[in-house]
Amino acid sequence: MTRFYNYLGLDAENLTSVRCFVCRGTSTRPVGLDNGFQIVRCNECSMVYVNPRPSPAQLREFYEKYYEPEDIVPEAWEREMGGVFEQHADWVHEYAGKPGKVLDVGSSFGHFLRGMEQRGWSAVGIEPSSIAAEHSRRIVKGRIHTGGFEEIDLEPESFDAVVSLYVVEHVHEPREFMEKVFEVLKPGGQAIIRIPFTRPFFPVYRMLKRPLMFAPMHLNDFPPRAMRRLGLDLGFKRVDFRIGRPRKASDTLEKVGAVVLGGVGRAIEGVTGGSRVFPYVGALSYRLYK
Ligand SMILES: [Zn+2]
Numbered sequence: 001m002t003r004f005y006n007y008l009g010l011d012a013e014n015l016t017s018v019r020c021f022v023c024r025g026t027s028t029r030p031v032g033l034d035n036g037f038q039i040v041r042c043n044e045c046s047m048v049y050v051n052p053r054p055s056p057a058q059l060r061e062f063y064e065k066y067y068e069p070e071d072i073v074p075e076a077w078e079r080e081m082g083g084v085f086e087q088h089a090d091w092v093h094e095y096a097g098k099p100g101k102v103l104d105v106g107s108s109f110g111h112f113l114r115g116m117e118q119r120g121w122s123a124v125g126i127e128p129s130s131i132a133a134e135h136s137r138r139i140v141k142g143r144i145h146t147g148g149f150e151e152i153d154l155e156p157e158s159f160d161a162v163v164s165l166y167v168v169e170h171v172h173e174p175r176e177f178m179e180k181v182f183e184v185l186k187p188g189g190q191a192i193i194r195i196p197f198t199r200p201f202f203p204v205y206r207m208l209k210r211p212l213m214f215a216p217m218h219l220n221d222f223p224p225r226a227m228r229r230l231g232l233d234l235g236f237k238r239v240d241f242r243i244g245r246p247r248k249a250s251d252t253l254e255k256v257g258a259v260v261l262g263g264v265g266r267a268i269e270g271v272t273g274g275s276r277v278f279p280y281v282g283a284l285s286y287r288l289y290k
Contacts, residue, residue, distance in 0.1 A: 010062050010216045012036035015052035021175040022047045033200055034215035041199070045229055048199045048213075048221040056172045062149060063128040063133070074135050075107040082111065083245045084165060088285065089115040089191055091242070094162045095190055095287075100160030103184060105149045105177075106167035110136025117141055124159075126152050154184045155278045161185075165194045166247075166283075169218040175230065182234045185290045191236075194244065195222060196286040201282075205219060226253065227286045236288040243269050244285045 012035070019026050028040035031048065041048045054062070078085075089112060092102060099120035104113050107125030109132050116123050123142035126149055127133040133146040145152045153251075162181045171177050181191050198205075199211045199221050205212050213221055222230075224241055231239035240280040243266050 006284045010058065012052055012216070014055070014058070015073050016055045016172075016278060017052045018049070018173075020045060020047050021049065021173070022222075022226045022233075031199070032206070032212040034212045037215035039052060039212060039215060039221075040227075045226050046223045047226040050213075050215045050219040053172065053219050054216055056148070056150075059127065059172055060172070064130065066129045066132075072141045074092060074111075074132075075108055079176070080248045081108075081165075084194070084247050085112040085115050086148065087245045088112065088163060088165060088194070089119060091192060091287075092116065092163060092190065093121070093283075096160055101156070101158065102161045102163060103159045105162065105164040105181070106170075107136055107140075107144060108132050110138075110140040110144065111228065112163065113140045113144075121161075124154075149180060154180075156183050157186045159184050159186060160189050161190045162189070166196070168193055168196045168222075169213075169220050174220045174222075175234075178230060178234055181288075182236065187290055189290050191288040191290070193288070194284055195220070195226075196283045198222065198282070199220060222286075224284065224286075231286070231288045236290055238289045239286060241286045244283070246282060268285075271273060 020028070023042060023045040025042055025044040027043040029043060030038060032039040034050070037050050038052070039048060042050050042191065045282060048079045059265060093099070098267065101122045101124070102113070102116050104123070104125045107113055107127045110125060113123040113125050113136065117140060123140055125133070125136055125140060125142065125144040127136060127144060127146060128148050130146050133144050136144045162185055164181070168174050181193070196213070202212050227241075228239040
Protein backbone atom coordinates (compact mmCIF):
# COMPACT_ATOMS: atom_id res chain seq x y z
CA MET A 1 0.00 0.00 0.00
CA THR A 2 1.34 3.40 -0.94
CA ARG A 3 1.79 5.73 1.98
CA PHE A 4 0.84 9.25 1.02
CA TYR A 5 1.25 10.92 4.34
CA ASN A 6 3.74 11.18 7.08
CA TYR A 7 1.63 10.54 10.18
CA LEU A 8 4.42 11.01 12.68
CA GLY A 9 5.10 14.18 14.58
CA LEU A 10 1.87 15.19 16.29
CA ASP A 11 1.46 14.13 19.88
CA ALA A 12 -1.42 14.91 22.21
CA GLU A 13 0.66 17.49 24.09
CA ASN A 14 0.40 21.29 24.58
CA LEU A 15 -3.06 21.30 23.07
CA THR A 16 -5.44 24.24 22.69
CA SER A 17 -9.09 24.24 23.84
CA VAL A 18 -11.64 25.55 21.36
CA ARG A 19 -15.35 26.37 21.17
CA CYS A 20 -17.78 24.92 18.67
CA PHE A 21 -16.96 26.45 15.28
CA VAL A 22 -20.55 26.50 14.13
CA CYS A 23 -22.61 27.80 17.07
CA ARG A 24 -19.80 29.00 19.39
CA GLY A 25 -21.24 26.82 22.16
CA THR A 26 -19.17 25.07 24.80
CA SER A 27 -21.63 22.39 25.87
CA THR A 28 -20.37 19.11 24.42
CA ARG A 29 -20.30 15.41 25.16
CA PRO A 30 -17.39 13.07 24.49
CA VAL A 31 -18.00 10.65 21.62
CA GLY A 32 -14.64 8.94 21.28
CA LEU A 33 -10.91 8.91 21.65
CA ASP A 34 -8.52 8.68 18.68
CA ASN A 35 -4.75 8.30 19.15
CA GLY A 36 -5.07 9.96 22.55
CA PHE A 37 -7.15 12.87 21.20
CA GLN A 38 -10.63 13.54 22.60
CA ILE A 39 -13.50 13.79 20.11
CA VAL A 40 -16.61 15.69 21.25
CA ARG A 41 -20.03 16.43 19.80
CA CYS A 42 -21.69 19.81 20.27
CA ASN A 43 -24.97 19.53 22.19
CA GLU A 44 -26.36 22.53 20.36
CA CYS A 45 -25.55 21.97 16.67
CA SER A 46 -24.15 18.39 16.41
CA MET A 47 -20.77 19.48 15.06
CA VAL A 48 -18.15 16.80 15.87
CA TYR A 49 -14.61 17.95 16.60
CA VAL A 50 -11.35 17.20 18.36
CA ASN A 51 -11.00 19.23 21.55
CA PRO A 52 -8.46 20.18 22.78
CA ARG A 53 -6.47 20.22 19.55
CA PRO A 54 -3.01 21.08 18.15
CA SER A 55 -2.27 24.77 17.59
CA PRO A 56 -1.92 26.33 14.11
CA ALA A 57 1.88 26.36 14.56
CA GLN A 58 1.97 22.64 15.40
CA LEU A 59 -0.22 21.86 12.40
CA ARG A 60 1.86 23.98 10.04
CA GLU A 61 4.99 22.08 10.99
CA PHE A 62 3.12 18.80 10.53
CA TYR A 63 1.74 19.60 7.07
CA GLU A 64 5.00 20.91 5.71
CA LYS A 65 6.15 17.29 6.00
CA TYR A 66 2.81 15.78 5.06
CA TYR A 67 3.74 14.13 1.77
CA GLU A 68 6.57 11.66 1.42
CA PRO A 69 9.33 13.05 -0.82
CA GLU A 70 9.08 10.25 -3.40
CA ASP A 71 8.56 10.62 -7.11
CA ILE A 72 5.76 8.07 -7.27
CA VAL A 73 3.53 10.02 -4.89
CA PRO A 74 1.97 12.52 -7.37
CA GLU A 75 1.01 9.71 -9.77
CA ALA A 76 -0.39 7.56 -6.97
CA TRP A 77 -2.31 10.58 -5.69
CA GLU A 78 -3.77 11.20 -9.13
CA ARG A 79 -4.86 7.53 -9.37
CA GLU A 80 -6.64 7.80 -6.02
CA MET A 81 -8.13 11.26 -6.51
CA GLY A 82 -8.36 11.73 -10.29
CA GLY A 83 -12.06 10.83 -10.47
CA VAL A 84 -12.89 13.25 -7.65
CA PHE A 85 -10.94 16.07 -9.35
CA GLU A 86 -12.64 15.52 -12.72
CA GLN A 87 -16.12 15.44 -11.24
CA HIS A 88 -15.57 18.61 -9.20
CA ALA A 89 -14.05 20.41 -12.18
CA ASP A 90 -17.17 19.52 -14.19
CA TRP A 91 -19.46 20.73 -11.40
CA VAL A 92 -17.68 24.07 -11.09
CA HIS A 93 -17.68 24.61 -14.83
CA GLU A 94 -21.31 23.56 -15.32
CA TYR A 95 -22.61 25.83 -12.58
CA ALA A 96 -20.59 28.84 -13.73
CA GLY A 97 -21.60 28.31 -17.35
CA LYS A 98 -18.35 29.85 -18.58
CA PRO A 99 -14.68 29.87 -17.55
CA GLY A 100 -13.63 32.23 -14.77
CA LYS A 101 -11.07 32.36 -11.99
CA VAL A 102 -10.78 29.50 -9.53
CA LEU A 103 -8.89 29.11 -6.25
CA ASP A 104 -7.99 25.65 -4.94
CA VAL A 105 -7.17 25.73 -1.23
CA GLY A 106 -4.93 22.78 -0.46
CA SER A 107 -4.15 22.29 -4.12
CA SER A 108 -1.84 19.37 -3.43
CA PHE A 109 0.03 18.28 -6.58
CA GLY A 110 -2.03 20.54 -8.85
CA HIS A 111 -4.14 17.96 -10.68
CA PHE A 112 -7.48 19.65 -10.01
CA LEU A 113 -6.19 23.04 -11.19
CA ARG A 114 -4.68 21.48 -14.29
CA GLY A 115 -8.19 20.15 -15.05
CA MET A 116 -9.67 23.63 -14.57
CA GLU A 117 -7.07 25.18 -16.90
CA GLN A 118 -7.98 22.55 -19.49
CA ARG A 119 -11.56 23.84 -19.18
CA GLY A 120 -10.37 27.38 -19.88
CA TRP A 121 -10.24 28.69 -16.31
CA SER A 122 -7.49 30.75 -14.77
CA ALA A 123 -6.17 28.97 -11.71
CA VAL A 124 -4.62 29.89 -8.37
CA GLY A 125 -3.53 27.35 -5.74
CA ILE A 126 -2.52 27.40 -2.11
CA GLU A 127 -0.58 24.46 -0.70
CA PRO A 128 1.33 24.16 2.59
CA SER A 129 3.56 21.27 1.48
CA SER A 130 6.46 22.66 -0.53
CA ILE A 131 7.02 19.28 -2.23
CA ALA A 132 3.44 19.27 -3.52
CA ALA A 133 3.49 22.98 -4.41
CA GLU A 134 6.67 22.54 -6.41
CA HIS A 135 5.19 19.66 -8.37
CA SER A 136 2.07 21.74 -9.12
CA ARG A 137 4.15 24.50 -10.66
CA ARG A 138 5.28 22.01 -13.31
CA ILE A 139 1.73 21.20 -14.43
CA VAL A 140 -0.27 24.38 -13.63
CA LYS A 141 0.25 27.72 -15.41
CA GLY A 142 -1.40 29.81 -12.69
CA ARG A 143 0.20 30.93 -9.47
CA ILE A 144 0.72 28.42 -6.64
CA HIS A 145 1.30 29.93 -3.21
CA THR A 146 3.19 27.86 -0.65
CA GLY A 147 1.71 28.26 2.81
CA GLY A 148 -1.53 28.23 4.78
CA PHE A 149 -4.77 29.80 3.55
CA GLU A 150 -4.90 32.20 6.50
CA GLU A 151 -1.48 33.70 5.80
CA ILE A 152 -1.81 34.30 2.04
CA ASP A 153 -3.07 37.74 0.97
CA LEU A 154 -5.84 37.48 -1.59
CA GLU A 155 -7.99 40.22 -3.02
CA PRO A 156 -11.57 40.15 -1.66
CA GLU A 157 -14.28 39.15 -4.12
CA SER A 158 -11.77 38.10 -6.74
CA PHE A 159 -12.74 34.46 -7.48
CA ASP A 160 -15.68 32.95 -9.33
CA ALA A 161 -15.13 29.66 -7.55
CA VAL A 162 -13.25 28.40 -4.51
CA VAL A 163 -12.71 24.68 -4.20
CA SER A 164 -11.19 22.81 -1.29
CA LEU A 165 -11.13 19.03 -1.41
CA TYR A 166 -10.41 17.06 1.77
CA VAL A 167 -8.88 20.05 3.57
CA VAL A 168 -11.36 21.55 6.07
CA GLU A 169 -11.26 18.39 8.20
CA HIS A 170 -7.57 19.19 8.83
CA VAL A 171 -7.70 22.87 9.79
CA HIS A 172 -7.41 24.33 13.27
CA GLU A 173 -10.06 27.02 12.77
CA PRO A 174 -12.66 25.88 10.20
CA ARG A 175 -14.92 28.90 10.79
CA GLU A 176 -12.16 31.39 9.93
CA PHE A 177 -11.32 29.22 6.93
CA MET A 178 -14.92 29.40 5.68
CA GLU A 179 -15.08 33.14 6.39
CA LYS A 180 -12.08 33.64 4.13
CA VAL A 181 -13.67 31.47 1.44
CA PHE A 182 -16.71 33.76 1.56
CA GLU A 183 -14.56 36.88 1.52
CA VAL A 184 -12.52 36.01 -1.60
CA LEU A 185 -15.56 34.84 -3.59
CA LYS A 186 -17.30 37.23 -5.96
CA PRO A 187 -21.01 37.75 -5.30
CA GLY A 188 -22.73 35.03 -7.32
CA GLY A 189 -19.68 32.78 -6.93
CA GLN A 190 -19.64 29.24 -5.62
CA ALA A 191 -17.58 27.29 -3.14
CA ILE A 192 -17.25 23.52 -3.11
CA ILE A 193 -15.93 21.99 0.07
CA ARG A 194 -15.47 18.23 0.12
CA ILE A 195 -14.90 16.64 3.52
CA PRO A 196 -15.32 13.28 5.18
CA PHE A 197 -18.39 12.74 7.35
CA THR A 198 -17.38 9.87 9.59
CA ARG A 199 -19.49 10.27 12.73
CA PRO A 200 -22.20 7.80 11.57
CA PHE A 201 -19.51 5.11 11.30
CA PHE A 202 -18.13 5.53 14.82
CA PRO A 203 -20.06 2.56 16.32
CA VAL A 204 -18.81 0.22 13.57
CA TYR A 205 -15.24 1.54 13.75
CA ARG A 206 -15.26 1.17 17.51
CA MET A 207 -16.31 -2.45 17.15
CA LEU A 208 -13.58 -3.08 14.57
CA LYS A 209 -11.04 -1.17 16.68
CA ARG A 210 -10.30 1.20 13.78
CA PRO A 211 -9.47 4.89 14.20
CA LEU A 212 -12.73 6.85 14.46
CA MET A 213 -11.77 9.91 12.44
CA PHE A 214 -7.98 9.74 12.14
CA ALA A 215 -7.33 12.42 14.75
CA PRO A 216 -5.17 14.44 14.92
CA MET A 217 -4.96 14.49 11.11
CA HIS A 218 -8.69 15.07 11.00
CA LEU A 219 -10.04 17.55 13.53
CA ASN A 220 -13.49 18.49 12.18
CA ASP A 221 -16.41 16.31 11.11
CA PHE A 222 -19.39 18.32 9.83
CA PRO A 223 -22.85 16.77 9.74
CA PRO A 224 -24.82 18.34 6.85
CA ARG A 225 -26.99 20.45 9.15
CA ALA A 226 -23.95 21.92 10.89
CA MET A 227 -22.29 22.91 7.59
CA ARG A 228 -25.56 24.37 6.35
CA ARG A 229 -25.93 26.43 9.53
CA LEU A 230 -22.34 27.67 9.32
CA GLY A 231 -22.65 28.59 5.65
CA LEU A 232 -25.89 30.55 6.08
CA ASP A 233 -24.48 32.20 9.18
CA LEU A 234 -21.47 33.45 7.19
CA GLY A 235 -23.72 34.97 4.52
CA PHE A 236 -23.96 32.29 1.86
CA LYS A 237 -27.37 32.34 0.16
CA ARG A 238 -27.71 28.60 -0.17
CA VAL A 239 -25.90 25.47 0.95
CA ASP A 240 -26.52 22.11 -0.64
CA PHE A 241 -24.45 18.98 -1.02
CA ARG A 242 -23.63 16.15 -3.37
CA ILE A 243 -22.35 12.72 -2.46
CA GLY A 244 -20.09 12.55 -5.49
CA ARG A 245 -17.65 9.97 -6.62
CA PRO A 246 -15.55 8.41 -3.83
CA ARG A 247 -11.77 8.51 -3.87
CA LYS A 248 -10.19 5.20 -4.85
CA ALA A 249 -9.53 3.60 -1.49
CA SER A 250 -6.70 1.13 -1.05
CA ASP A 251 -8.33 -0.22 2.10
CA THR A 252 -10.73 -3.11 1.38
CA LEU A 253 -13.35 -2.17 3.96
CA GLU A 254 -13.34 1.40 2.71
CA LYS A 255 -13.56 0.23 -0.89
CA VAL A 256 -16.57 -2.04 -0.27
CA GLY A 257 -18.22 0.67 1.83
CA ALA A 258 -17.71 3.26 -0.89
CA VAL A 259 -19.31 1.06 -3.54
CA VAL A 260 -22.25 -0.28 -1.54
CA LEU A 261 -23.12 2.62 0.75
CA GLY A 262 -22.13 5.28 -1.79
CA GLY A 263 -24.46 3.56 -4.28
CA VAL A 264 -27.36 3.63 -1.83
CA GLY A 265 -26.60 7.27 -0.98
CA ARG A 266 -26.49 8.36 -4.62
CA ALA A 267 -29.76 6.48 -5.30
CA ILE A 268 -31.47 8.31 -2.42
CA GLU A 269 -29.98 11.60 -3.60
CA GLY A 270 -31.35 10.92 -7.08
CA VAL A 271 -34.84 9.95 -5.90
CA THR A 272 -35.25 12.82 -3.43
CA GLY A 273 -33.51 15.45 -5.57
CA GLY A 274 -30.89 15.85 -2.84
CA SER A 275 -33.33 16.82 -0.10
CA ARG A 276 -32.60 13.69 1.97
CA VAL A 277 -29.16 12.89 3.32
CA PHE A 278 -28.05 9.28 3.56
CA PRO A 279 -25.37 9.65 6.21
CA TYR A 280 -23.31 6.50 5.53
CA VAL A 281 -21.37 7.69 2.51
CA GLY A 282 -18.03 8.62 4.07
CA ALA A 283 -17.69 12.07 2.47
CA LEU A 284 -19.86 14.87 1.14
CA SER A 285 -19.27 17.80 -1.19
CA TYR A 286 -20.92 20.89 0.22
CA ARG A 287 -21.78 23.54 -2.31
CA LEU A 288 -22.18 27.06 -1.01
CA TYR A 289 -23.52 29.89 -3.16
CA LYS A 290 -22.65 33.50 -2.42
ZN1 LIG B 1 -22.19 23.85 18.02
